[in-house]
Amino acid sequence: MIVVDDIAEMEIVSVDAILEKYIPEHELKEVQRILYGGKLEKLNIPSAAEELAEEKKFELAGYVIDAAPENIRPPRIVRIGAIQNQIVLPTTAPLVEQRDAIYKRIESMIEAAGMCGVNILCLQEAWPVPFFFCTREKDPWCQLAESAEDGPSVKFLQNFAIRYNMVIICSILERDEIHGDTLANTAVVISNSGKVLGKSRKNHIPRSGDFNESTYYLEGDTGHRVFQTQFGKIAINICYGRHHPQNWMMYGINGAEIVFNPSATVSGLSEPLWSIEARNAAIANSYFTCAINRVGTEHYANEFSSGDGKPAHKDFGHFYGSSYVTGPDGRRTPGLSRTKDGLLITEVDLNLCRQTKDTWCFRMTQRLPLYAESLAAAIKHDYEPPVIKE
């Protein structure tokens, strides 16, 4: 039963679809080259997966970001999966029912990912729950916080990690019992063995628009960890952290080859930025990025205000999906739809990271000692910026 299904008729499905619909072939090719670095080859999707997607009404798209063959290293082919989804039940339903309905929904999407041979799968930010941070209400929402070691969402996904030999990134509202029952915005990395490999917390917390998330949790304290999996080195930059290039940079310095950005963001606030930030990060750091945003409009029982002079209301806008993957050379996939649940599969060759470093030399020319020194000076209270006046 999909109750929350009020996606406005007026919402366009995607920019990519509009470009393909109207622009003639020759010019479209140039537009796609300039905007996206070229049109990617489509991935061959098994028909069983396509049938499942059709039956369960979610989008299923697949692309290939290839790399040149090398003489010494074999290719390192990895399939990255990204899932974007709406909530299923109204936010007034009993909490466990809401969560179970999402579990059920996600299960069929993970099954499709398994059929497609996905090696690393990432879900959107706080995927098992409505994005209630807009409300600033602690009750009942804090009850949904769960353990990053053995909470219900982690346990739910561990089964699939084993069944499909798949690393799964599970972004949750974490309850940290060891440290005073505090909350955190946390991504848990579940290895393809089913074990919890570790967790990474959101480093930058918004205080902007409806996203008053510091009502619930503070800046993460796990730094810029990288997880060595069987399918490459990965890291997670959660949501608002994508606005901070220095955050992306540290994951790159620590060796990440794919950085995931599970997000939840609405069209009025960030949509013109969405296609820029994760893609810029891939380019600047010579790694792959995978940006995932949830879909749909969520309604809440009690009205809340947004600090923007407008009347109180019960929803905070349209989550516009548009999840996409970018390669280190700047080529990117089209986005998933702005309006519909979806699974994006991108086959990549991780060799492209080092190839791009060798070609463009952005890492070699980074001058990190200069910036270590500059930042150390700049953070002092008596810092005097070098401003030249007449």
Place this chain on the structure above:
Amino acid sequence: MIVVDDIAEMEIVSVDAILEKYIPEHELKEVQRILYGGKLEKLNIPSAAEELAEEKKFELAGYVIDAAPENIRPPRIVRIGAIQNQIVLPTTAPLVEQRDAIYKRIESMIEAAGMCGVNILCLQEAWPVPFFFCTREKDPWCQLAESAEDGPSVKFLQNFAIRYNMVIICSILERDEIHGDTLANTAVVISNSGKVLGKSRKNHIPRSGDFNESTYYLEGDTGHRVFQTQFGKIAINICYGRHHPQNWMMYGINGAEIVFNPSATVSGLSEPLWSIEARNAAIANSYFTCAINRVGTEHYANEFSSGDGKPAHKDFGHFYGSSYVTGPDGRRTPGLSRTKDGLLITEVDLNLCRQTKDTWCFRMTQRLPLYAESLAAAIKHDYEPPVIKE
């Protein structure tokens, strides 16, 4: 006499023009919102300037990036000008003639800028000369290097700075006689009083594709200076420095409100990155950016190789222009053409910088002490990145 005028017939003029040509109004509006943050109001251009542009065959475009009125501060309206241009004579002509022909060409474009009330004007990278760095030939090109204090190009522009009460940014190949006759890639800031306010050198030097610029000069040693002008605080991030978010960040930390990025880059190498990097910098740092690229294809007398396995050749591709301005809120102007000389004028309200900082809080949430500490650790030779393994 425009000799170098071989812009391939096949080059499209701009992505913006194609979108406007084919996409119906309602959907175009959404595409422009998602891609550019909305369609900007056009600036009212004096007819005398339009006539001059038509006569001299350069594009003249103007836009407004507005800000909300405030209660306490008056608006701070500034007009930013950006000029992109081809070389005029063949690269085999006597050096002084080549330069003089460019001076003459630029003069009419600056005149148009003056008519339009431009307050700060920036020219492209190494604007008085062909972009000969591809050739790796020292002779005769190094002869064109000039003083950043009183070289011919600086002197040429000082006249216009006074005449039009205009700050002008002059990007040159600098000859530093005080420091061993060495060369540098340098932007000179000429105040609207006509005085040289100071200079800022290119911080990151490419060793990529044809851009073997470290054959001529090394990494800049002027740090991240900001220039306090009558029309706001400005800084210059020259060309390849736009690939480095930490470089953009330091100009922001030092207080820049507008950062110019005079560039010279060709379509095969960087075009899909062009619309991403300067725009991402504006967003991440809550300032305006102005990215300028030269136009046309330059041919050289002697063939050179590009280290890419292809035969030696005498040109290194198409400079694709596409100069544009982005606001701190991510809204951007369309690009100037990919094929033609042009002057882009953008009227901005500098108040938008602080307004955006207050709204999005990217500066407040930047956590610089974390990164000062992380970088200080990361640059050590015995650094052990935090990599978690099973």
